[in-house]
Amino acid sequence: MKTIYMDNNATTRVAPEVVEEMLPFFSDLYGNPSSMHAFGGNVGATLKTARERVATLLGALPEEILFTSCGTESDSTAIHAAIRANPDKRHIITTRVEHPAVKSLGEHLAQNGYRVTFVPVDRRGRLDLDFLYRNLSDDTAVVSVMWANNETGTIFPVEEIARKVKDRGIVFHSDAVQAVGKIPINMADSAIDMLSLSGHKLHAPKGIGVLYLRKGTRFAPFLVGGHQEAGRRAGTENTASIIGMGRAAQLAMAWLRDENTRVRALRDKLETELLKRVPNAMINGDPDNRLPNTTSIAFEFIEGEGILLLMDQYGICASSGSACTSGSLEPSHVLRAMGVPFTAAHGSIRYSLSIYNTEEEIDFVIDKMPSIIERLRRMSPFWQGNQSA
């Protein structure tokens, strides 16, 4: 059975071009870039190229790029750096819809003497910006707002927020894990101080992340123990993955147009057709400000786990905001923060596409979904009387 992969906000296929460039660093080119000999030094030179490629993708300087082990490490490094650089400030602002990498860190800090403000969102997932600005104070050490939401694809006005936050002299961080490679990003004319990226969300392998750190931003390392990354992140470089990340950054630039035209059209077709063919279905999120690859659709009166398992019978991969799939008993914190009613939250499915998806795949999913939904609704005690006329 062919796998139809529509779960690219969870992780992506490693691009063959990326694998190809990485392979020599698993075999012949195993030198340590810190070594004095040319065998290691040559590896160091290729890391420099990779750093430049990532910098180009972000419109940044190479020295503003730190390689980390994952997006979560980048987020933790950024927020910890900001609070350690401002030891007298005890307040942090973030949002109610962050990825757990930031949300859980915020909750952890709240239990350890910090005041943490979580900015709410409206029914479409848009941030209450007035609430955010009202809560800025001289005690605020850092504001962290994700660029785009992983579950709904909703894009937040981070550039505008960053400017307002910077005007108050407060550090601004953004988790851009879902945004990079999907929408244009240019740090050269931005007020953002720190930005987190994750390799495996843009066709590089898992285990490599990036922290963009604007030149001049006060910083304290999270990992200490070596001089690597200019003393800002100790630990022998994950050379193969850094090389892969560099290549993936190049590809992301080359594919950005395709992502915003062809992939967007595929997503729109999938969404429009599903809403047309399946009654009692609706979009979660803000259709006007959304990543081109993501759609979150709520199918009322059924539970997401069953939907995913039936999709799996056809080799279709997606994910769900339902409680049952996560092992927790509550549906996704993002959908709950948006006030999505329980009738819909439990049956929400996120389809996230990539440049590897084809029209045939979209047509296949459009063909299979209505019967999957109907099959589960026939079993649901809540379905009677809810059919649209």
Added chain:
Amino acid sequence: MWDYTEKTKEHFLNPRNVGFIDDFDGIGEVGSLACGDALKLTFKLGEDRRIADAKFQTFGCASAIASSSALTEIIKGMTVEEAAMVTNDDIADFLGGLPKEKMHCSVMGRDAMEKAIAYYRGEAEKKIEGEIVCECFGVSDLQIERAVKENGLTTIDAVTDYVKAGGACGNCHDKIQFIIDTVLGNAPRAAKKPEALTNIQKIKMIDATLEREIKPALKQDGGDIELVDVDGNRVLVKLRGTCASCSKSQITLKHYVETKLKDLVSQDLVVEEV
């Protein structure tokens, strides 16, 4: 991905007895949309007074659907008395076991069965008995107690796995722990009301507490304290050393010395400096 048994998967993909019996003899509904799973069970008796048909409608995850399917298969052919004896373990066993986080699906089946039998017997719709402990999922103390007893549960996580209680906000964790402790017989007994102290006992205890608890702490900061007299519940003391000249001595007296004596001797005590 959940580690479902082949039989669970099979019952999810090909559920038996989906539907609703219009001329049912018994009907039981449990769960809600908010809770994330719900089950409506109907059954019909044959002329031999055995369950001739049973049907279900379920909103929930794959294991909830499989558990409902299993339940209907188990009870068909049983008398009502036999069906009343079916436990959540019977349902889980029928499926070859369920992941522990999904045991509540089997409990939901058992609960629906009980309600359907109550309906058949003409017993009034049972209100949720006991006191609601978990507000998020509407679970009462009696339900938790029963789950703990029947399944030998020993942790809050296990209670959550079986009846969902404590699975959301977590505010009820202390209460759940208390129920577990009570069932296991380790509950701290309600503190016995201390009998009134005689004057001589009180003075001895105050003196001992000062020596053992309070003086060593004050001495660390170069201070000391001396018991002058005890008049009813008034404890008259003199502060010595650095304490005597310390601007914070009144705070030390009230917040530290008095609190300690109240905790360790009697809540009625008041400390005064003479």
